[in-house]
Amino acid sequence: MKKIAILGSTGSIGTQTLEVVETNGDIQVVALSARRNIKLLEQQIRAFHPQVAAVYEEKAAWELKEAVRDLDIRIVSGMDGLIEISTLPEAEILVTAIVGMIGIRPTVEAINAGKDIALANKETLVTAGHLIMPLAKERGVRILPVDSEHSAIFQSMNGEPRGGVEKILLTASGGPFRGKKREELMDVTVEDALKHPNWSMGQKITIDSATMVNKGLEVIEAKWLFGVDPSNIQVVIQPKSIIHSMVEYKDGAVIAQLGTPDMKLPIQYALYYPERRYLPGERLDFWSLREITFEKPDMENFLGLPLAYQALRAGGSMPTVFNAANERAVSRFLQKKIKFLDIYEMISDCMEHHKVVENPSLEEILLTEQATYERIESRW
Numbered sequence: 305m306k307k308i309a310i311l312g313s314t315g316s317i318g319t320q321t322l323e324v325v326e327t328n329g330d331i332q333v334v335a336l337s338a339r340r341n342i343k344l345l346e347q348q349i350r351a352f353h354p355q356v357a358a359v360y361e362e363k364a365a366w367e368l369k370e371a372v373r374d375l376d377i378r379i380v381s382g383m384d385g386l387i388e389i390s391t392l393p394e395a396e397i398l399v400t401a402i403v404g405m406i407g408i409r410p411t412v413e414a415i416n417a418g419k420d421i422a423l424a425n426k427e428t429l430v431t432a433g434h435l436i437m438p439l440a441k442e443r444g445v446r447i448l449p450v451d452s453e454h455s456a457i458f459q460s461m462n463g464e465p466r467g468g469v470e471k472i473l474l475t476a477s478g479g480p481f482r483g484k485k486r487e488e489l490m491d492v493t494v495e496d497a498l499k500h501p502n503w504s505m506g507q508k509i510t511i512d513s514a515t516m517v518n519k520g521l522e523v524i525e526a527k528w529l530f531g532v533d534p535s536n537i538q539v540v541i542q543p544k545s546i547i548h549s550m551v552e553y554k555d556g557a558v559i560a561q562l563g564t565p566d567m568k569l570p571i572q573y574a575l576y577y578p579e580r581r582y583l584p585g586e587r588l589d590f591w592s593l594r595e596i597t598f599e600k601p602d603m604e605n606f607l608g609l610p611l612a613y614q615a616l617r618a619g620g621s622m623p624t625v626f627n628a629a630n631e632r633a634v635s636r637f638l639q640k641k642i643k644f645l646d647i648y649e650m651i652s653d654c655m656e657h658h659k660v661v662e663n664p665s666l667e668e669i670l671l672t673e674q675a676t677y678e679r680i681e682s683r684w
């Protein structure tokens with residue numbers, strides 16, 4: 305039986321991972337974790353019987369401890385708790401379904417402990433890809449992408465020699481505001497931004513999809529995962545999210561992975577790779593689909609993508625600034641403290657005032673994150 309641990313089991317990816325586990329019936333969940341949603345975590349504990357659960361917030365951890373006193377389970381908390389479940393000797397795969405840069409340290413520790421990583425937490429690779437990828441290679445662990453686009457690229461590269469790749473065609477839906485101009489984006493609300501046309505996801509990534517920052521993060525993620533130069537990563541808008549991404553080869557052949565938008569497919573593929581299992585759900589019906597349309601991304605009104613390319617070109621610690629400023633900005637937007645377009649303002653302001661640290665260590669990445677948060681605190 306395959307044994308897995310999940311960082312962030314109560315979120316969108318976390319709960320869908322558990323659905324995949326449940327339908328297959330041959331994976332053992334040895335550890336679960338959440339930030340503070342102990343109600344759902346308790347249900348998950350009772351259903352999947354992990355040996356440890358981590359709750360980041362101490363007070364919530366205590367409450368959970370009380371609630372599951374009748375069970376044989378250890379409850380841990382804080383960053384130490386997250387690291388403990390990430391390095392648990394029994395687990396073979398760590399699913400990083402946690403949101404934000406908080407995922408970096410547990411992921412690094414899991415790789416050090418020899419765990420394969422089913423990677424959903426894109427913020428980790430965006431900020432620390434230059435450390436994570438070589439470390440994974442050195443430790444002989446696999447980084448299995450869960451993000452649907454990266455899973456599609458991964459699937460499209462199956463069995464192909466790496467030297468044959470010409471470029472990556474990263475598809476994007478364009479989010480709920482596709483086609484809107486700057487003036488129309490000025491007063492959009494949190495509720496509007498949370499209405500993604502195709503995917504139901506956590507709040508942060510849904511806002512990132514509306515700003516196109518998500519696609520920017522994914523370009524950076526793709527660079528590290530597949531070792532492709534950013535100039536060879538082209539974003540293509542494909543509004544219905546049917547083509548999950550494509551790879552163009554030297555001879556002009558384009559290989560793509562298609563499917564209905566369902567995150568359980570990339571999750572299951574990562575958990576069972578290279579095996580393909582039956583997955584219940586809707587299938588593509590090309591007769592009723594009739595057409596798949598494409599557009600160029602709008603780099604004038606949606607600055608998420610150009611800012612990401614700028615961060616990539618600057619390199620070093622700049623993607624950390626891009627990511628950290630965005631995390632703070634999105635959280636303020638969700639709290640209705642700033643407007644939609646202020647997200648871009650905050651990111652560019654922090655990037656403009658950052659002096660790049662080349663090849664940053666983990667510590668320097670975390671310091672850069674902190675400095676970015678402090679700049680936002682002091683100025684906005």
Ligand code: NAD
Nearest residue numbers: 312313314315316317338339360402403424425426505506
């Ligand atoms: P979500 O907000 O639905 O869930 C986040 C999870 O992380 C929750 O379980 C939460 O408790 C946990 N968490 C947050 N902070 C924590 C902390 N300090 N300590 C412990 N746990 C903490 O987010 P999501 O949409 O599932 O996304 C998770 C990650 O996957 C993100 O990096 C996102 O970009 C990526 N991703 C998500 C999707 C999707 O369809 N939802 C698709 C591709 C990539």
Ligand code: MG
Nearest residue numbers: 451452453522
């Ligand atoms: Mg994606």
